[in-house]
Amino acid sequence: MTSKSRMRPSAWISAAGLCLLSVVAARAAAASPERAVREFIRALAMHDTQAFSQAIRPDPRASRFINPQPLTSEGQVEAARRLETLQVSRRDDVLLRGKPVDADAQGDYPVGSVGRFIASGNGGPAVVTLVREPDRWKVDLRWWLAMLDMANGQTPAAGSPEHAVRSLTLALIALDRNEALRFVTPGAEMNVLFAGAPSVREPSGVLEATAMEMPLVKVGPGEFYRMPSGRVVEGTTAVDRKVIVGQFGPVEMPFVLRPVGGVWRVEAEPYFLLINR
Numbered sequence: 409m410t411s412k413s414r415m416r417p418s419a420w421i422s423a424a425g426l427c428l429l430s431v432v433a434a435r436a437a438a439a440s441p442e443r444a445v446r447e448f449i450r451a452l453a454m455h456d457t458q459a460f461s462q463a464i465r466p467d468p469r470a471s472r473f474i475n476p477q478p479l480t481s482e483g484q485v486e487a488a489r490r491l492e493t494l495q496v497s498r499r500d501d502v503l504l505r506g507k508p509v510d511a512d513a514q515g516d517y518p519v520g521s522v523g524r525f526i527a528s529g530n531g532g533p534a535v536v537t538l539v540r541e542p543d544r545w546k547v548d549l550r551w552w553l554a555m556l557d558m559a560n561g562q563t564p565a566a567g568s569p570e571h572a573v574r575s576l577t578l579a580l581i582a583l584d585r586n587e588a589l590r591f592v593t594p595g596a597e598m599n600v601l602f603a604g605a606p607s608v609r610e611p612s613g614v615l616e617a618t619a620m621e622m623p624l625v626k627v628g629p630g631e632f633y634r635m636p637s638g639r640v641v642e643g644t645t646a647v648d649r650k651v652i653v654g655q656f657g658p659v660e661m662p663f664v665l666r667p668v669g670g671v672w673r674v675e676a677e678p679y680f681l682l683i684n685r
Contacts, residue, residue, distance in 0.1 A: 440515065442496045444545035445525045445536050449494055453487040455479050464547045465539060472556060473549065494529040499658050506632030506640035522548075526658060535658050551655050554623035567671035569650045570624050573663045576674050577619040577656070580683065583609050593666055596676035600637075604680035615683065622654040622661070633662035636681045659685050 444463065451459035452474060460474045479487060501508035502523040511517050521540040526533050537548040564570035572591045579587035583605060585598055592601060627633065627643030633653055634640050641664055643651045650665045650672065661682050664675045 441502070441517070441523050441525060441538050441540075441545045442498070444538055444547070445496045445527050446494060448536065448547045449527055449529070450491055453491055454484065464549055465541070467549055467553070469553050470549055473552065490530045494527065497526050497528075499524040499526055499535070500660070503632075503634065506634045506642075524658075524660060533658070535655055550625045551623040551653075554625055555621070558621070558623065564624075569626070569652055569663075569665045569672040572665060572672045572674055573624055573652050573654060574619060574622065576663075577622065577654075577661075577679070577683075578616060580605070580679055581609065581615045581619060591674055592676050593668060593673045598676075600678055601676040602680065603678040604684060606680075606684075618657050622656050624652050624654045627651050627653055633660070635662055635664070636677045636679055656682065659683075 447459060448463040450456070451463055455475045455478060457474055457476050460470075464470055502511075502517055502521050503509060504518055504521045509517060509521055517523075517540050519540055519542050523538045523540075523545075525536045525538065527536050528534075535551070537551060538545045539548050564574070576588060576591035579591065580601070583602075585602065588598070588601060589596075628645050629643055631643040631651075632640050633643075633651065641651055641662065648667060652663045652665065654661045654663065659682050661679065663677075665672045666675065667673075
């Protein structure tokens, strides 16, 4: 090696330092769920289909949310101006297998962790669900897709799991014990189901509207949710058991259902602990 091709020690140190900084920066990007939410919202606002596909968990229906038409320069300026008001906050604990988990010393979370965040800006607040995958946090769009299906007029059939969940939630809000009995499994303890219920129903109609707009998603094996009672349940694809997770406004509500006499019914849980939040 000639003297011209030989790198000085100081150059090696500088190169190593730059390499280390790039690794730290990449890790910091992967470790920050709030940043992942911001990148997702920015991709939507800027019509950036490449950034959008990198920000989400793969889903063949996801293209319904991103406008592929490039923005004009004026449109980009306006989108950037709107993004200046974006605020991102964590809604609850980050969970791993249904239980709270803390970040490590670098602020990162284990692969498989799930977090829900509120993104607020000019368009109003939106709940964004994230899953920590091996390379980075990614957005889970299933609840957004469920909302879009409802907006397009899709309604669950009577006797279906989704129908049972929504009907039970409305019966609880109405404080109608007889109606609630129609949608819970036989032998359900009503004292558990109505634990924490107010003495009179909320009069504004806001809770009813929230229940009607609640997106519902069936979850499968490897997905874990903490019920209001504190027990943790795993999603399933079994024919005789379903786990459905709704987003009641910003509050996550999981339901376990079983078929009874040809229709689906919900296992009793103290749901007012969530409705009252």
